Amino acid sequence: MKITVLCVGKIKEKYFTLGIDEYAKRLSRYCKLEIIEVPDEKTPDNASENEELQIKAKEGDKLLRYIKDNAFVIALAIEGKMLTSEELSEKMEQLGINGDSNVVFVIGGSLGLDKRILDRADYKLSFSKMTFPHQMMRMVLLEQVYRGFRIMKGEPYHK
Numbered sequence: 001m002k003i004t005v006l007c008v009g010k011i012k013e014k015y016f017t018l019g020i021d022e023y024a025k026r027l028s029r030y031c032k033l034e035i036i037e038v039p040d041e042k043t044p045d046n047a048s049e050n051e052e053l054q055i056k057a058k059e060g061d062k063l064l065r066y067i068k069d070n071a072f073v074i075a076l077a078i079e080g081k082m083l084t085s086e087e088l089s090e091k092m093e094q095l096g097i098n099g100d101s102n103v104v105f106v107i108g109g110s111l112g113l114d115k116r117i118l119d120r121a122d123y124k125l126s127f128s129k130m131t132f133p134h135q136m137m138r139m140v141l142l143e144q145v146y147r148g149f150r151i152m153k154g155e156p157y158h159k
């Protein structure tokens with residue numbers, strides 16, 4: 001399975017980079033992982049709602065360029081569906097069985113994801129009703145995908 005994590009914005013904090021690199025290394029045993037970053041747009045402090053929509057649209061344009069027609073797209077969205085780790089693992093296994101071997105997780109920037117990405121998504125995944133910073137979300141997602149593979153393979157992993 002090829003897993004792409006498509007994200008808006010860079011990782012600026014060293015402690016996130018360390019965590020992300022660690023899980024990316026662990027995941028290399030289970031899948032082909034690619035992390036693609038598109039640059040975020042500057043958001044003025046006093047941006048109007050309309051300006052924010054335009055900023056999200058520009059980020060959306062950049063993200064859409066990396067989403068192929070045959071990709072199974074999972075958008076990370078607060079309003080999406082919440083799963084247990086076991087359910088996420090089952091979902092990933094099912095995608096593999098169905099031949100959906102090109103899975104793209106998309107993480108938005110500080111304003112969230114453009115509507116076109118949410119509409120394109122085959123699945124919207126929520127990690128809770130709380131808002132996480134996108135840098136942290138990337139690390140948490142990789143950990144959960146790694147956990148998902150361990151569960152799928154029946155391999156031990158700390159609870």
Ligand SMILES: C[S@@+](CC[C@H](N)C(=O)[O-])C[C@H]1O[C@@H](n2cnc3c(N)ncnc32)[C@H](O)[C@@H]1O
Pocket residue numbers: 075076077078106107108109110111112113125126127128129130131132133134137
């Ligand atoms: C700082 S958040 C954006 C917050 C923005 N106000 C929104 O409502 O989407 C950046 C990105 O992290 C991801 N994210 C943050 N919290 C999340 C959660 N609880 N569940 C799923 N994704 C989340 C989403 O992809 C979001 O676009």
